[in-house]
Amino acid sequence: MPNAAPTLRLDGVAKSFGPVAALRSGTLTVHPGSIHALVGENGAGKSTLVKIVGGVHRRDAGVVELDGEPVDFTGPAEAKAAGVAVIHQEPASFPDLTVAENIYLGREPLGRFRRIDRRAMREGVRDLFRDLGVDLDPDRPAEGLSIADQQIVEIAKAISLDARLLVMDEPTAALSAVEVRRLFAVARGLRDAGRAVVFISHRLDEVADLCDTVTVMRDGEHVSTDAVADVTPDELVRRMVGRAVADLYPKVPSTPGEVVLQVEGLESTGTFHDVSFEVRAGEIVGLAGLVGAGRSEIARAVFGVDQYAAGRVVVGGKDLRPGDPAAAIAAGLALVPEDRRLQGLVTESSVARNVSAVARRRLARLGILLPDAEARLARDWSGRLEVKAGALDATATTMSGGNQQKVVLAKWLATGPKVLIVDEPTRGIDVGTKAEVHRLLSTLAAEGLAVLMISSELPEVLGMADRVLVVREGRIVAELSRAQATPERVMRAATPGASETTAETEGAA
Amino acid sequence: MRTHARPWWQRALLTREMLTILILVVAWVVASAAVQGFDGPLTITYLVLDVAPVLLIALPMTLIIATGEIDLSVASVVGLSSVTFGLLHQAGLGLWVALPVSVLLGAVCGAVNGALVAYAGLPSLAVTIGSLALYRGLAVGLLGTTAVTDFPESWTDGATENLGESPYPVITLGLVALIAVFAVLLHATPFGRNVLDIGRSSEAARFSGVDVKRTLLILFVLSGAVSALAGVYYTLRYGSARGDNATGMELQVVAAVLLGGVSIFGGRGAIHGVVAGVLLIGVLSSALRLEGVTVNVINIVIGTALVVSVVAPRIAGGVRVRRRGAVGQRT
Numbered sequence: 001m002p003n004a005a006p007t008l009r010l011d012g013v014a015k016s017f018g019p020v021a022a023l024r025s026g027t028l029t030v031h032p033g034s035i036h037a038l039v040g041e042n043g044a045g046k047s048t049l050v051k052i053v054g055g056v057h058r059r060d061a062g063v064v065e066l067d068g069e070p071v072d073f074t075g076p077a078e079a080k081a082a083g084v085a086v087i088h089q090e091p092a093s094f095p096d097l098t099v100a101e102n103i104y105l106g107r108e109p110l111g112r113f114r115r116i117d118r119r120a121m122r123e124g125v126r127d128l129f130r131d132l133g134v135d136l137d138p139d140r141p142a143e144g145l146s147i148a149d150q151q152i153v154e155i156a157k158a159i160s161l162d163a164r165l166l167v168m169d170e171p172t173a174a175l176s177a178v179e180v181r182r183l184f185a186v187a188r189g190l191r192d193a194g195r196a197v198v199f200i201s202h203r204l205d206e207v208a209d210l211c212d213t214v215t216v217m218r219d220g221e222h223v224s225t226d227a228v229a230d231v232t233p234d235e236l237v238r239r240m241v242g243r244a245v246a247d248l249y250p251k252v253p254s255t256p257g258e259v260v261l262q263v264e265g266l267e268s269t270g271t272f273h274d275v276s277f278e279v280r281a282g283e284i285v286g287l288a289g290l291v292g293a294g295r296s297e298i299a300r301a302v303f304g305v306d307q308y309a310a311g312r313v314v315v316g317g318k319d320l321r322p323g324d325p326a327a328a329i330a331a332g333l334a335l336v337p338e339d340r341r342l343q344g345l346v347t348e349s350s351v352a353r354n355v356s357a358v359a360r361r362r363l364a365r366l367g368i369l370l371p372d373a374e375a376r377l378a379r380d381w382s383g384r385l386e387v388k389a390g391a392l393d394a395t396a397t398t399m400s401g402g403n404q405q406k407v408v409l410a411k412w413l414a415t416g417p418k419v420l421i422v423d424e425p426t427r428g429i430d431v432g433t434k435a436e437v438h439r440l441l442s443t444l445a446a447e448g449l450a451v452l453m454i455s456s457e458l459p460e461v462l463g464m465a466d467r468v469l470v471v472r473e474g475r476i477v478a479e480l481s482r483a484q485a486t487p488e489r490v491m492r493a494a495t496p497g498a499s500e501t502t503a504e505t506e507g508a509a
Numbered sequence: 510m511r512t513h514a515r516p517w518w519q520r521a522l523l524t525r526e527m528l529t530i531l532i533l534v535v536a537w538v539v540a541s542a543a544v545q546g547f548d549g550p551l552t553i554t555y556l557v558l559d560v561a562p563v564l565l566i567a568l569p570m571t572l573i574i575a576t577g578e579i580d581l582s583v584a585s586v587v588g589l590s591s592v593t594f595g596l597l598h599q600a601g602l603g604l605w606v607a608l609p610v611s612v613l614l615g616a617v618c619g620a621v622n623g624a625l626v627a628y629a630g631l632p633s634l635a636v637t638i639g640s641l642a643l644y645r646g647l648a649v650g651l652l653g654t655t656a657v658t659d660f661p662e663s664w665t666d667g668a669t670e671n672l673g674e675s676p677y678p679v680i681t682l683g684l685v686a687l688i689a690v691f692a693v694l695l696h697a698t699p700f701g702r703n704v705l706d707i708g709r710s711s712e713a714a715r716f717s718g719v720d721v722k723r724t725l726l727i728l729f730v731l732s733g734a735v736s737a738l739a740g741v742y743y744t745l746r747y748g749s750a751r752g753d754n755a756t757g758m759e760l761q762v763v764a765a766v767l768l769g770g771v772s773i774f775g776g777r778g779a780i781h782g783v784v785a786g787v788l789l790i791g792v793l794s795s796a797l798r799l800e801g802v803t804v805n806v807i808n809i810v811i812g813t814a815l816v817v818s819v820v821a822p823r824i825a826g827g828v829r830v831r832r833r834g835a836v837g838q839r840t
């Protein structure tokens with residue numbers, strides 16, 4: 001439709017928070033029947049742009065038009081009413097409401113006598129989940145949902161709005177290939193129905209797969225807009241970070257040493273069963289699997305924030321007290337959890353306080369923390385991870401998603417761990433920094449760190465891990481060496497109902 | 510990256526605590542000018558003697574409220590400790606024995622609160638309203654409507670006499686020392702950082718290896734012990750151990766802490782602000798009392814100040830948001 005007005009048009013949109021110019025000149029034109037990718041480094045201003053479109057922030061300057069009509073939303077409700085559905089980067093659900101209530105919040109279907117029609121609500125949610133191919137109980141409370149499930153709930157909520165414009169800010173960051181494929185099918189369906197879709201992701205293969213047009217942003221400004229077919233991923237990366245990223249998975253070879261982490265017969269009713277594995281010094285072990293397979297739960301139990309029913313965890317030859325994270329930390333364990341906003345960070349605290357949150361115990365002299373000690377540690381580690389924030393005393397809430405993730409990594413690396421468990425370590429981190437994080441993990445492993453890595457991004461697992469354990473429905477169903485681990489093999493082992501025989505026997509050393 | 514977004518003087522001066530300190534200074538100046546007798550030499554002496562119990566209890570209360578919890582049983586612990594101190598004295602034990610036993614009993618009272626809050630997972634508001642009634646009931650039950658009054662003069666004088674020729678009572682030294690201890694604890698130790706982290710996000714604190722339950726237990730024990738110490742002081746200051754001593758003082762303590770800028774939702778607070786909050790209430794009460802105003806009216810004034818101090822930041826926040834919205838509209 002060459003002459004139709006674009007569904008969304010932004011021109012020169014600017015937004016500052018105090019002295020920080022988050023968005024200098026946001027420019028974006030999205031046509032109906034198109035899926036438009038928005039890419040850029042962490043802190044480039046993508047989420048800020050999305051929040052302006054979604055009515056969360058008011059712009060300072062510039063033009064926003066929907067179907068040719070200028071709009072100026074004063075709140076998310078107005079944007080919703082105008083037909084704009086937004087999946088925000090950090091999902092925020094009401095923990096006390098059920099999944100279905102969260103999805104239908106504020107527009108519950110009414111039955112007789114204007115009472116909420118719970119049946120209709122539940123049916124609607126079931127249909128949505130069927131389209132998305134997820135198995136989630138509509139009646140369970142939202143409290144305790146994993147990050148991936150929270151994202152699914154957000155996606156379902158946005159899709160059910162049946163909006164003319166759907167904006168998705170890193171919806172796939174915690175999803176594995178299977179869920180991503182379903183989401184893409186839904187997005188394509190919307191496109192074919194003439195809706196406009198904006199898709200933000202740091203995974204450029206997804207952009208190539210799903211989108212027809214791609215806009216690059218940098219430092220709050222529009223850089224370029226092209227048809228996806230006209231531009232190579234390498235070129236996109238160069239425009240985003242200003243240099244080429246040679247190798248996304250720089251793997252330093254290392255020879256595994258002695259066993260540092262040993263898990264034996266770990267058991268948690270209804271979550272995971274008979275989980276046994278070991279991680280050696282210098283080794284990166286990947287935990288692959290679908291969303292909900294129980295990988296994060298295993299990690300949390302090993303670290304001690306969750307209890308387990310049976311089994312034991314041995315670190316450096318000593319049994320670890322169950323349910324005692326402080327003991328785990330003292331033994332040299334570190335856990336970068338999946339949910340950075342609730343578990344990884346004290347979001348109201350500053351960068352410096354967050355980075356030193358664990359290591360500060362060691363910084364104290366005679367029990368007293370000297371004023372500079374935390375700042376020095378924080379400057380060192382946030383420098384190594386290229387954290388971008390206004391200042392070390394800026395609160396974590398003011399940082400972009402990817403930069404928050406870097407702070408969580410910095411916080412745990414600063415403790416000098418012997419065993420590092422990372423749950424989605426690069427969730428929301430841009431390509432350039434991702435390569436840096438991978439290089440750092442790889443170098444630390446080569447120096448003797450034992451790494452247990454959970455990632456829904458299969459290329460990341462395959463690119464970084466010396467050994468891959470596949471988790472399916474709470475059990476470790478396959479162990480593959482680096483040479484054996486192909487995407488097909490891992491996916492076959494991870495997917496319930498797929499032929500299992502091959503994966504299970506192969507390489508179970 | 511810069512260490513601080515703002516220059517040091519802005520960080521030091523543009524704080525919620527400075528606002529309380531400023532109001533305190535203004536109140537002091539106005540009272541000195543307008544209230545007859547306020548600038549007399551005894552004002553400081555009586556101010557310190559009067560605010561001492563509230564000041565003492567406000568210190569651990571600051572840490573408890575900073576975690577997002579509350580301890581409403583403190584005044585009842587004052588009463589119970591006062592009675593215990595009196596009874597032990599009556600039983601012929603020396604005060605050097607009665608003092609530590611009373612403080613220990615306070616710590617046990619705090620431990621009961623702390624265990625119910627931290628390990629049984631009950632809301633501190635409910636637990637400490639319950640123990641407020643329980644500890645007060647015990648105190649009154651133990652001593653009935655009688656009082657123990659025959660404390661040795663060396664002790665009662667010690668609680669009220671001045672440092673040499675200065676207007677400051679001897680106890681000022683102890684108060685300053687405890688303020689310093691709590692200030693260091695909250696602002697310059699890993700423990701204090703943990704306390705604030707728990708108030709901001711206890712889940713994130715737990716994932717950082719903070720033993721949230723143990724931290725809460727320690728704070729309630731501290732609160733009980735310090736309240737009991739305040740109870741002993743209260744007894745000696747007025748020379749009378751009674752079951753109804755300090756009834757209702759918990760409200761003054763909480764008011765002072767909140768006036769001092771500690772967030773009732775947890776996660777924010779500073780000792781110097783709380784000290785200013787306590788002194789502000791002390792100055793207002795003594796100035797109004799000198800003016801012949803009744804206790805009821807004093808309570809109305811303090812209550813209003815409290816509500817304003819809790820509501821004002823929210824209103825200010827709302828105005829700021831709306832101003833930002835207006836800027837967007839102009840484009």
Ligand SMILES: Nc1ncnc2c1ncn2[C@@H]1O[C@H](COP(=O)(O)OP(=O)(O)OP(=O)(O)O)[C@@H](O)[C@H]1O
Pocket residue numbers: 017020021022023040041042043044045046047048049089388389390397398399400401402403428430
């Ligand atoms: N509320 C806020 N207060 C202050 N600064 C903010 C605020 N929100 C965002 N910023 C700043 O604005 C800039 C852009 O942030 P934004 O979240 O839009 O980045 P992004 O492109 O979405 O990055 P990411 O890929 O990491 O999600 C960042 O430098 C961030 O620190």
Ligand SMILES: [Mg+2]
Pocket residue numbers: 046047048089169400401402
């Ligand atoms: Mg973002």
